[in-house]
Each structure stands twice: as structure tokens, then as C-alpha cells.
Amino acid sequence: MFSGASNFTDGVDLTFLIILGISFIFLIGLTATMIFFAIKFNKKRHPKAVQFEDKMILEVAWIVVPTVLVLLMFYYGYVNFITQRTAPKDALVINVTGKMWTWVFDHGKGKIKKDTLVVPLGKAVNLSMTSPDVMHSFYIPAFRIKEDVVPGQTTHMWFIPQTLGNYDIFCAEFCGLRHSYMIGIVKVVEEKEYTNWLAKLPVTDLNSVPKGLALMDKNHCLGCHSQDGSVLIGPSFVNLYGNERTVLVDGKEEKIKVDSAYIRNSILSPNAQIVKGFKSGEMKSYQGVISDENINEIINYFKTKSEKKN
Amino acid sequence: MEQEQNHITAYKTYLKVWVVLLILIAFNFTIAMQQGAWVNPVIILIAALQGCIALIWFMHLKYETGFLRSIVFGVIGFLVMVILITFIDYKFR
Amino acid sequence: MNTNLNNTLPNYLEHKGKYKGILGWIFSTDHKRIALLYLYSIITFFCVGMLLGVLMRLELFKPGQQFLTPQQYNAAFTIHGVIMVFLVVIPGLAAVFGNFLLPIHIGAKDVAFPKLNLLSWWIYLVGAVIAICTLVFGKGPPDTGWTFYAPYSTTSNTNVVMAVFAAFVLGFSSILTGINFIVTIHRMRAPGMGWFKMPLFTWSLYATSWIQILATPIIGITLLMVVAERWFRIGFFDPALGGDPILFQHLFWIYSHPAVYIMILPAMGVITEIIPTMSQKRVFGYKAIALSSLAIAFVGYLVWGHHMYTSGMSVTARWVFSLLTFIVAVPSAIKVFNWISTMYKGSIDMRPPMLYALSFMFLFMIGGLTGLVLGSLATDVHVHDTAFVVAHFHYIIFGGMGFAFFAAMHFWYPKIYGRMYNMKLAYWAWGILNVGFNLLYFPLFVIGLQGMPRRYFDYLPQFQLGHVLSSIGALVTATGIILMIYNFIRSARKGERAPANPWNGLTLEWMVPSPPPVENFVEIPVITEVPYNFK
Amino acid sequence: MSTDIVSEHRDDYGSKLGMWLFLFTEIFFFGGLLIVYAVYRSQYPLEFRAASLHLDTYIGALNTIILVTSSMCMSLATTALLKGNKIRSARLIAITVILAGAFLVNKYFEWDHKILLNLYPGSGFMINLSHGYVMFFGLYFFMTGLHALHILIGMVLLTVCFMRVRFGNVNKDKPMLLLNSTLYWHLVDLVWLFLFPLLYLIK
């Protein structure tokens, strides 16, 4: 299917085939025997059961044979796994942050890219992963690798991409509302292309991010509210401050102008005024989560944004 | 199922056990004032000893059937095993 | 034995006790009535869980949003998991058939503590009602998955505390049943019934009860810690407060892995009753089957880490747990071999109980053998938390425990109600169920291997074929189930009268009338032979 | 055959076995906490040591002595009952309950003092301390709190025993309620015998 996409693919697939092969032999053999007995010794054909004693040798055989086979399976699973846990020293390190609900790849020196991981063909890549909120799990099916991203800890995962192409990234640990949208792409490109791409990637200065935006990022607002007009779970933040919105209050439509009071209210009691076309109850109150001071920062951010637009 | 007689322990036995336990508490207390790497293991050991004494005399294991005795210590051993297995993770992280 | 068969005592269904009508049921301490109380409540909750399952399947029919919001979907699989695990399959066989049969199987009049037994059911009911209440009260149903992983569960603002409390209460019920059964087995066996003369269902209940006693408290304390964390901000598992989220997983699985053996051991016991009786054969390897139950209980307690191969646990722990996981597969294998050998040279009666037992073996083998794929480190890293795992556990829980439950229903139905179900309907339901089941879950193995993660509200188009097949399978399965339940309900009143021993069995329940009288036996029988001693 | 349960069968050994099985669940209940304690102790050894110095070893030791003494009284009460001395037995149970009350009063003052010093999770003071420190106090309150709850339940149970012994419903020939309650009380004591060194003494 994806044969050989990473250096682990073949080993994992081999293990899988071995276990599956043994399993199939047992499954088919035992099922066939079962059906054969059910027909051959059916009451109609075989009205009188023949009793016999336990056979010790059989009992021993079916303790020993499965034990040997499972140890074999364990062995293959072990050797093809243990290599996954020790990255070569010269591997290219990329820092990964999984947060509700995006993947952020930091190639160092402020070179940050969201949701798309670009890696050079044939080079060992070592991902150093953490999360600021809850558990996630970084999963590239084609590469046969997965490791949880644990808040408060740094976990590792490495691989050598062996075939050019694009592969899916999934978040495999349940992390809330948009868990199933926390997906991305690994782009495997030639090494030269990678260097070019990295050079062209604009530098994001983390300190230059406005405080209000950083706060919204930190509180996962941007997981549901886009900044470019696209509709996610909640209404987009584009053209917010000073513009008109139609909202539902207790089921009645009202036209309001977005001001500081409206934004504050939407953060603290989000279900009081629901923008038309959206569902009540999807957002929780941030009362006690975002301080008053920080709400002001967020409001300021929206103000500056709309000034730029005007 | 015949009703077996409940074993009656003498008052004196309990008093003795009580005194021993008090001595062990005092002992533990003074050890805790000391310095050194040996202190913690010794404290735990003495706690375990106190536990055994409570189990054997206060809780009558001395006079119970072998079956009951073995499941009690079996279960405690099992708990220790579970803790040890958990530490296979934490010790090698 | 004759006095036991031909007596004029009122049977337990008609018997009039201290209370009349419904009160005579919900306050009855008769183990058989309590068994039926469990049966009815479990089937009710089971239908709720099944409905949620079908809803999820319909939602997943196409990529994109159909009729559930993501939040509703997340709540749906959480409640589905909680109901199915804590309300249906963990009490399932042990509380229904265990209660009904255990005292009769060992020649006793009731369990050791009948009042405690009734209390267990009441606690179960309270826990179940609380669990259902999470759906309607407070800030909406929990959305954490049945695993309640921290720190999501300690920060999600849904009804997590209530759900966790429900699981806590249900744990008590489970513990009390376990205590009751162990004491009953130790103290109330009829004269002459040595340990190795007990029916094998009793053996499996004995092993199950030990797990219930030793594993359940761990989930209790863990869930209490989650509550403490949510209420008092004690950061047991929250990394922001210095806690370790992986420790939560350890504690959760220390209970929840043994819990899967709480589900399957009684199921294995049921199958071990049905196969010898329907084949008129002595069971092959009695001791091996009895002792393998204990082995599964013991080793099965120590393998919890196999749910955490990718969690960030130490590498040493990962391979130790993998090794232990493979070892626990061996006693299960022993049982399968012994069941099949028991059929050899038997005189096999292929009526519904046997059909369900054979289906059980087939599905359990698929579930168990795919468990080996999960137990192996290299492959589990790939398929962990994908639809492959979902397929594994549905095969083994529903195909295993579920089909064993159906087998048990068909086997003991005449004993419980004194009437026989409609054979023709039963064959039809069996056929539909088998087709539907495999259609429902087999595609999930395939898309799991292709990388379809679980708990996904939406999915990429390449997985659609598998999801569509699976959704169709869900509807077929549901048809089969409805047909079966209809058959049971109808036959309880209209079915033909059943004889005392319709399958020609030798265990003690067949030596009393159908339905059994209130205290089972007029004279406590004296046991001289090993069980299943067919001549 | 008029009531549901026809033969109230009586099995002292069985009920003792049942009680022990219940105690196993208690052991594993506290065992789960023990795992958590052990893990965090090994992760934050220095903070745990520093934090434990805030606990008053003297009060802890006093409470240990109180509890061990109460345990002994309970044992004496069983001997008294089995010897047929019901008045003495009831008195000893009463003493046990009083000692249990003393334990709780002590505990109350201890907790109160800690809270006064802002040594509890979530206090403004604790937020500035390192995680291990907070974790220790979190565990301290949780473990001792759960234990205190068991003491409370025990007090209720023993009060029932007291009444039953006093009025003769529990007697020389029907002693199981008292014997099983005693077992429970000893277990609560046993748990404390471990909590005390783990929280107060170990460094």
C-alpha cells in the first residue's frame, strides 16, 4: 500500500504478516475442525457419544506450542520496535507542538510552519514533541509510527523518509471537540528542495505576536474561530470590532454593533447572544479562566485590527 | 458446616501486643530524628513489622485457617507486585 | 434426586412472598428473582447503548457532518462506552446467570448473603440512573471517552464528575457481588462437591470474583482523585500542577484491563457448560480449563500497560508488558483447544445454544488473535487508537461476551421461564446476527490498518467504503437483535411448556423443575460424581 | 414458608471470610493511593522532604498512639464479649469510640493549623511554591482525609455495636457483628500505621 515509505515500514509489516500468518493458520484450522466435528458427529449421524479420557500429551502440546509461537511473535514485535526508540545522533531535530487542534512544527531559528511537516528525503528526522494543553498523539500511518504528545513532558519519535510524496498526519489521542480535524500532511521532498524551502520560510518572531492574539491562541479560541472568514465551530473573527452582527437572544433576533461589552459578554457568557446560524451550548464560559485584564488585551487586539482595516 | 468455636484471646496478650506496638512507635519516632540513608528503609521496615503484628494478633490471623492466612498475605504481596511493576515504568524513564 | 424433580413447591416466578406484585420482585432476596432484575435492567440499558452505537454508525456513513454535531458525537461514544462497559458487560453474565445458576450449580438454596445480593442490585440501579442522568442534567454529557484520560477529563467542562461518580457507585455493586460469590463458593457447596467437582461455570465465576474484588477499588480511588482534582485543584494528574497524566493511565488500566477479563471469563464459563451438554460428552481437560481461569485472572492483572505502548512510558516497561500480554494469551488458547476436543466423537445437537456457542468460538478467535497484533510492540504502535482496536474489542466483547450471553439465554431460557422459545425465529435471528456482525466490524479492521483513527467524528474520503459497509452491518445486526429479543418476550408467555431437562444435561439445574422452586432443592443433593459425567 | 427467605442460614466463618474480602478491597483502595504517593515521592524527593517538615510529628505520633490504644480496646472488647462480660465489653467499645473522637479532634486542629498557614493546594501562598511541595500537601490532605472518613464510618459502626452489645442482640453466641467491626477497626488502624511514617517520618 505505502510500501517502504519510511525505514520502519517493512519491519512493522513483516511483524504483522508473521502474526497474521500464524493467526490465520489457527483460525482456519480450528474453525474447519469445529465445523467438521459439528457435521461428522451430528446427533443424526452419531447418536451415541463415545467417551474417552483426557490425553496428557495433548494438554502439554497445546500449552507448549502456543507459548513458543507467542514468544516468536513477541520477538519480532520487540526487534522491530526497539529501533524506533533510539534516534541517530545526527538526526535533524524538529520541535513539534500539538495543541488544540493544530500541529506546529518549529524548524529552529523562528522557522515555524503549521500543519505541514516538510522533511528531506533519506535524512533521519527526530521529532521532539510536547503539548501546552491536553494529550495528543502524533501519527503518520504510512510511516507506521505514533507517539503520544504529553503536556508537561517531551516525547520523541524518529524516522527516515524513503519515498517522495505527501502523507497524512492524524491526531490519534482524543483531545476534544475538533480532534478529528487535527490532521496534517508530511511532505517528503529532495534535500535540496528542503533547504530552499526552509530558507524561504518567513521567520515568525514569537515576541512580535500581539498580546491579545497570543492570549487567544493560548486559550484555544482560534481552534473554533477563524481569522480569515472561514466558518469552523464558531463565527469567524474577521472584521469583528465595530461591525454589525445579527444575534439571537432568547430565540429573538437582534442586530447589534460589536463593541467591548459585546466581546466581553461573549467570552464570559457565550450562550447569551448567539450569532445567527450557530448553535448554542458549543462554547463554555471563560469566567475565571481568562482574567479581566487579559480580556481587555483581547478587546484591544480586535480594536487595532479593525483600525487597520478601516 | 459445623460452627467452629471462636478463639478467645486472653486480655493479657492484647496488652502485651499494645506495649510492643508503643515501643515500636517510639523507636520509629526516634529513628526519624537521625540522619543517613538507612533511616527511611528502617522506618518502612518497622512500619511493616507493626503492620504484621497488628495483622497477626489484633486481627487474629494467628488463630485462623491456613487458607485465610495465605490469602491475606497473598493479597498484600500482590499489591506490592503491582507497585513494583508500575515502577518498571518510572525507574527506567 | 427424585424428590427434587417431582415436588409441589411453588416455582420462584409464581411464589408469593412478603410483598405483592412488583414489590415482591424489587425487594426479593431470592437469587433467581434478583438475576431477572439484573436481566431486565441490563437489557434496558443495553438498548440505550445500542441506539447510541447505531447513531454513531449513521453519522459516519459519509464524510462530513450529517445530523450530529462534533460535541454530540463525542458525547455519544463516551456514553456508549460507559453504558456498554460499566452497565452492560461487566455486570452482564456474572450478575444475571451467575446469580441464577451459581447456587443451583453447587447445590445451595441461595447465595451466602441474600440481602447483600439485593443491595448490590439496588446500588447498581442507583449507579445506572446516575449514569443516565449525565445525559440530561448539568452541562451536558461527558465527552472524554470511557477512558476519562487526564488532563482532558480534569478540564472538560461537561458532566465528568457525575459520570465518574456513577462508575464509582457501580464499582461498589460489582465488589459486593464478588464478595458474595466467593463466600458462597467456599462455604455453600453441597456435601461431596469438592473443588474439582464443581461445574466449570462456577470456576470461572470464582476467578472473576477475585478480579472484581482486587481490581475495582483501584478505579474507585482513581476516580475520586479526578474529582478531587476538579473540585480542589489538587494536581494529581494535571501537568500544569506538577502531576503526571501517564500515572492516570496506569491507574485506569490497572482496573480496566482486568475488567475485560471480568467480561470474558464468565462467557468462557458459559461456553464450557454448553459444549459438553450439547455434545453429550465429558469435558476434555477439566482441570486445565478450571486452572486456566485462575491463570487468566492472575496474569491478566499484570498486563495493563499494553494499552500504553505509545504513551511515553519507559521502553523497558513497554516490552515487559508486551511479554506478559503474550503470556496471558496462552490460557485462552488452552480453553479453545479443549472446547474443540470436547466435541470430538460427541453426539452433537445443533440447536440454537450450540450454534451460538460455535459462533462465539469463531468470533472470539478473531478478536483474540487480533489481540495478539495489538500485543506486539511494533504493530501496536501502528494500529493503537485506530479503528483496528475498535474492531478488536467489539469482536471480543460483543462477539465473545455478547454471543456467549445469547448462547446462555437460549440454553437456560427454558429453565428460567419454564417455556421454550420459537426455534425457527431463533435460527433466523442467529443467521442475521452473524452476517450483520461481521459486516459491521470486519471493515473496521481494514480501515484501521490503513490508519483510520478512532473517536473521529469526520474522516478522509479514502476510508469511506469501510465506513459504509460497517454502517449497513449495524442495521443488519440491530435487526437480528430485535428479532431475538422479540422471540424472548413473546415466548415468555406464549412459548410451549419446557421440560425440566430439554438438553439432557447433567449439572444440578437440570435436576430441578423448570422454573425452579423458591429454594431450589427440597433436599440438598449429595454429590458423588464429577460433573458432565456422560455415559 | 411464608416469607421470602425461608432458612436464615448462619455461617460465622463465611461472614468472617466475607469481611476479609471486603478488607482486601480497602487495602487496594489505599493501595492505589500508595502507588500515587510512591510515584510522586520518587519524582520529587527533595520537595517531599522539605514539605514533610511542616507536619507536626508530635501530633502525628500522639494520634498514632491514640489509634493503637483504641485498637487494643476494641480487641479487649471482643475478649470481654466472648467471655460473656457484656457490660465490660460495651464499656470498652465506648472508650474506643471516644478515642476515635479524640483522633478526629486532633486531626481537625492539625488541618486547621495547616490551613491557617496557607498550606493547602490552591491557596495563594502555595501557587508560588514548586510543584512537588504542592503535590505533597495535596496527597497529605487527600490521604488523611480519606482515612478520617474511614474513622468516621468506623465510629458509626462501633456505636451500633455498642447498642447491640448493650442490649444483648450481639452476644457471646452471636458475636459476628462485633468481631467483624473489630476487624474493620484494626484495618483502619493498620492503614494509619503506614500513613504516619510515610507522611510524617520519612525524609
Ligand code: HEA
Ligand atoms: C472482553 C474483553 C477483552 C478481552 C478478553 C481481550 C483480550 C485480549 N486483548 Fe483486548 N481490548 C479490549 C477488550 C478485550 N481484550 C478492549 C475493550 C480494548 C480497548 C480499550 C480502549 O482503548 O477503549 C482492548 C485493547 C487491547 C489492546 C490495546 C490496544 C491499543 O489501544 O493499542 C491490546 C494490546 O495488547 C489488547 C490485547 C489483548 C490480548 C492479547 C487479549 C488476549 O486475552 C486474547 C487471547 C485469545 C486468543 C489468543 C484467541 C484464542 C486462541 C486461539 C485461537 C489459539 C491460538 C493462539 C495462539 C497461537 C496464541 N487489547
Ligand code: HEA
Ligand atoms: C459491550 C460493549 C459494546 C457493545 C455491545 C457495542 C455495540 C456497538 N458499538 Fe461500540 N464501543 C464500545 C463497546 C461496545 N459497543 C466501547 C467500550 C467503545 C469505546 C468508546 C470510547 O471510545 O470511549 C465503543 C466504540 C464504538 C465506536 C467507535 C467510536 C469512535 O471511535 O469514533 C463505534 C463506531 O462505529 C461503535 C459502534 C457500535 C455499534 C454499532 C454497536 C451495536 O449497536 C451493534 C449492535 C450490537 C448489538 C445489537 C448487540 C450486542 C449484544 C451484547 C454485547 C450482549 C448484550 C447483553 C445483554 C442483552 C444483557 N462503538
Ligand code: CUA
Ligand atoms: Cu489532538 Cu486528538
Ligand SMILES: [Cu+2]
Ligand atoms: Cu487490555
